Amino acid sequence: MPELPEVETVRRGIARVLEGKRIVRVTVHRRDLRWPIPADFEARLTGATVTAVSRRAKYALIHIDRHDVALVHLGMSGRIRLDPESPETHDHVEFVVDDGHRLVFNDARRFGSLDITQEANLMHHPLLRRLGPEPLGNDFNGPVLEEMLKGRRSSIKAALLDQQVVAGLGNIYVCEALFLARIHPSRIAGDIKSKSVHALAQAIRDVLARAIEVGGSTLRDYVQVDGELGYFQHEWRVYGREGEACRICSGGISRIVQSNRSTFLCATCQK
DNA sequence: ATGTCCACCTGCTGGC
DNA sequence: TGCCAGCAGGTGGACA
Numbered sequence: 001m002p003e004l005p006e007v008e009t010v011r012r013g014i015a016r017v018l019e020g021k022r023i024v025r026v027t028v029h030r031r032d033l034r035w036p037i038p039a040d041f042e043a044r045l046t047g048a049t050v051t052a053v054s055r056r057a058k059y060a061l062i063h064i065d066r067h068d069v070a071l072v073h074l075g076m077s078g079r080i081r082l083d084p085e086s087p088e089t090h091d092h093v094e095f096v097v098d099d100g101h102r103l104v105f106n107d108a109r110r111f112g113s114l115d116i117t118q119e120a121n122l123m124h125h126p127l128l129r130r131l132g133p134e135p136l137g138n139d140f141n142g143p144v145l146e147e148m149l150k151g152r153r154s155s156i157k158a159a160l161l162d163q164q165v166v167a168g169l170g171n172i173y174v175c176e177a178l179f180l181a182r183i184h185p186s187r188i189a190g191d192i193k194s195k196s197v198h199a200l201a202q203a204i205r206d207v208l209a210r211a212i213e214v215g216g217s218t219l220r221d222y223v224q225v226d227g228e229l230g231y232f233q234h235e236w237r238v239y240g241r242e243g244e245a246c247r248i249c250s251g252g253i254s255r256i257v258q259s260n261r262s263t264f265l266c267a268t269c270q271k
Numbered sequence: 272a273t274g275t276c277c278a279c280c281t282g283c284t285g286g287c
Numbered sequence: 288t289g290c291c292a293g294c295a296g297g298t299g300g301a302c303a
Contacts, residue, residue, distance in 0.1 A: 002296065002297090003296060003297090006296075034279075034280095034297090034298085034299090058297080073297085073298095074296090074297090075280095075296090075297060075298090076280090076281095076295070076296060076297055077280085077281075077282085077295085077296085089281095090281080107280095107281095108280075108281050108282065109279080109280045109281050109282085109295090109297095110279080110280055110281080111279070111280070111297060111298080112297090126299095127298095127299090151273095152273085152274095153273075153274075154273080154274060154275085158274080158275085161297090161298090163297090163298075170296055170297070171295090171296060171297085172296060173296095239296095259274095259275065259276075260275095260276070260277085261295095262294085262295090
């Protein structure tokens with residue numbers, strides 16, 4: 001479910017609930033997620049005060065006043081519910097804070113993961129250390145993307161899904177960004193002209209920023225912390241629209257399969 | 272090194 | 288109604 005914008009939306013929701021609060025109870029119902037939740041996970045968090053909630057790529061990072069950081073990855077189906085009225089299947093972990101609010105981590109497919117590590121080692125964590133630049137950060141722009149793609153012989157679609165090239169994109173936003181930049185997903189990454197790569201970098205920033213903007217609005221009512229797809233899905237230009245009309249040229253949106261995943265594109269607009 | 276593919280797991284949909 | 292194939296927002300690790 002979650003690519004960078006959804007994780008950012010979740011991060012904001014978590015931050016509002018946790019920041020400055022003391023964690024009074026952590027309950028793990030199931031440890032065998034993508035990787036086992038460490039045995040000392042509960043102990044290291046219980047009694048700690050949350051100082052900040054940040055994000056790196058698709059990881060939400062819960063910083064506590066013990067020089068530790070909890071890593072939260074939602075995988076494909078992970079969600080976080082705030083003060084749920086009733087339990088659901090696949091509720092794996094619960095966090096209770098000192099003002100009574102509860103956050104519940106639910107993940108049907110268990111591709112998500114939870115870990116805890118020392119703050120000083122955070123960026124050396126095996127799951128974080130190889131990540132490429134944050135697309136919305138100051139370290140990402142056209143020339144940087146160009147450098148990352150130089151010599152790459154994979155398709156641009158595959159390259160953008162590689163978290164070492166740019167961190168946080170997934171299947172939806174890669175499709176959308178390539179459409180905005182009018183680049184065909186099958187193009188060889190390293191062969192794309194400089195000007196197009198620069199347009200692509202901007203498209204990536206634009207589409208992510210817009211999705212966060214719209215996703216964030218669902219949070220205003222305090223309902224979902226959650227990470228359900230926000231309202232941005234109504235703005236999808238190609239993703240999930242096979243057979244429908246391109247919003248630019250009215251031609252049909254097509255679906256192809258690249259590395260066993262669906263890619264959506266307009267073959268007229270994207271060259 | 273780089274690129275491609277599989278595996279991990281559950282739930283849902285559409286066709287028969 | 289049931290069954291089955293195919294699909295789903297991720298990604299580390301095995302392999303060529």
